[in-house]
Amino acid sequence: MKKLATKKFRVKLFNKLMSIASALQNIPAQITPPPFRLMQIGSLFWQSRALYVATKLELADVLGDTEKSTQEIATVLQLHEDHLYRLMRMLGSMGIFDETAPRVFKNSKTSAFLRQDNPKNVRAMILMHNSPEMTKPWMESLEESIRDGGVPFAKVYGVDVFGYMDQHKNFDLLFSQAMDTVENLTGNLFLEDFNWGQFDHIIDVGGSKGSKALSILKSHPNLKAIVFDRPQIIEAAKTHWQGKIAADILARIDFQGGNMFESLPAASDNALFVFAAIFHCLSDEECTAVLSNLKTVIGNTQSSVLIADAVAEEIHINPTIAAFDMQMLIGTTGRERTPSEWKQLLENSGFEIVEIMDVRTFAKFIIAKPFQSGLHA
Template sequence: MEPLTPSTRILQIIAGHWLSCSVYVAAKLNIAELLANGPQTVEALAAASGSHAPSLYRLLRALAAEGIFEETSKGVFSITPAATALQEDAPGNVKAFVLALLGEHYHGWGELLYSVQTGGIAFDHHFGTDIWSWYRSHPAEGLNFMKAMTAMTQYVDKAIIAAYDFSGFNTIVDVGGGNGALLMAILKATPAATGIVYDAPYVIEKTAEAIAANGLTNRCGVKGGDFFKSVPPGADAYIMKYILHDWYEEDAIRLLRNCSEVMKPGDKLLAFDAVIPEGNGPHPGKLFDITMLVATGGRERTAQEFQYLFEQAGLQFNRVIPLALPDVSIVEGEKL
């Protein structure tokens, strides 16, 4: 196969943008769910999804050309393995992630030029408020975003547990732990440990229910609060997954310092984030870093940048532990 010309390479990237927008519309219209019980005509799909049938046909024809849905006869479409990833109840689905990243986050990407020219947050510029306040005032989208993070990190949780021995800890506080999925997975793998999921009160409203459903009420509690003001004391391990990358240096240091102030010598702090390698090679964190630029003002960081944050907060930077997944590593720090 001949190498791509420079122009063809750029045009392929643009076509990927068109395709991702098409996937978003199919997810928003619940097409994969509507096809769960068998093929349907485009007219039936349009009626059920509130769509314009001729236009929906054009969308599904384009997606079928990419293996997302299949046109089994003229105007009749069926599900494909790829399309099951857009079914909300399918194991390992990414529907919530698609709806978030190509929904509200899409507007931030559309203002990327603003962020690059000014250093400001494109999401805030577009909506007139920061992303966390926006989610508080749009609870349905906020719940979907939480589902998206849960779905996209279930494999990360498994990789974390496989790569790190948590058995030496008595109590683990998951700072910004959301619905508690990571901490519950750790506790299931570490029967002697207990834990606390710590997050904003509106976030953890349903976390206690999830903990009870997993049979961990006696070993795992919840606590609401603002981690920029304080974190619960009394643990020997503090963990945070995809938290530090949300914040500017000053805020990240403040959060780490709040942890450091309640830690005892020998206690560990574990951050689970992308760690950007040096050089020009591809790495998922390099594009996630642009997501942070436009959405939160945070950033993905190199090992040296993590070391700076930890030391500024009064913690020793110990090591970076790569995981089987390239988009996240374990950054370990310790209170001296």
């Protein structure tokens, strides 16, 4: 197999900068007296709820490129002016919105990413993570779940997050919109860190509307792709890109709906199955079921597997990864896995890890292939 990693210097520089940023972020925790630090952490939900309400009220959209008084905003949205002012003042103190004069605000560099006319906005992600559906399990059933090992979301709603989405179209839509904004958080530079051109076909499992696959196809004219996701997602994806993406690129992508626990698209001889942020939502048993289907469709082909997911440190875990892990605990039976946990999971399913690559995002690329018959006990 040819080398899969590209842009190695840029990846090393990215990781170095992320390490520096993490160290700087930890400075307040190190110099703040412990009682005050605990109080800060204990009241962080005040900030998240204020941001959620401002996002839901579309304050950034009303401001647009102008400055407006809270009286003007309150009149447009039929809000209580003084309460609005106090909300925006708090958010302004956090760098969200900029108070240019008493009770007059404009968008800041941060709040600009709440505007719906900003193609890089993360509005849906804020609304999804702070929605009643997602916050209620944190508030009502986390303690009980820590005691008995259950899934907080399922305790509240009777099903896990994905079962709930199947039953509630509005939340399903919000979740899909939030997932579509992930690249606004991470960017797509990490796609340049991998040698996609070594393969003839990529099969993006759980690929939503296919934005990641299309980005790859733009840079690799000889590559074809299959985007595989839940049928309701795929139906929307089939028409989403018409008129937005060149016809010759769309001609190289196929959208297929299905259930990865039942079957996966067939593999060509030199295909790459891509699972981006999929396995961390699943229990080991669920991962094994998917990997069993994957091993079947790969068969005797030379196909490979790319798992783009977080790799948690064995000790002293990165705070961001730890937070993602807790979100998995809240809504799913999944987890963020350590290198040893990934190794055990894949080996138990008949796969070996070829390489764990650093790329320019918080996740890593885990490259795996099925064990060749007779070479693994």
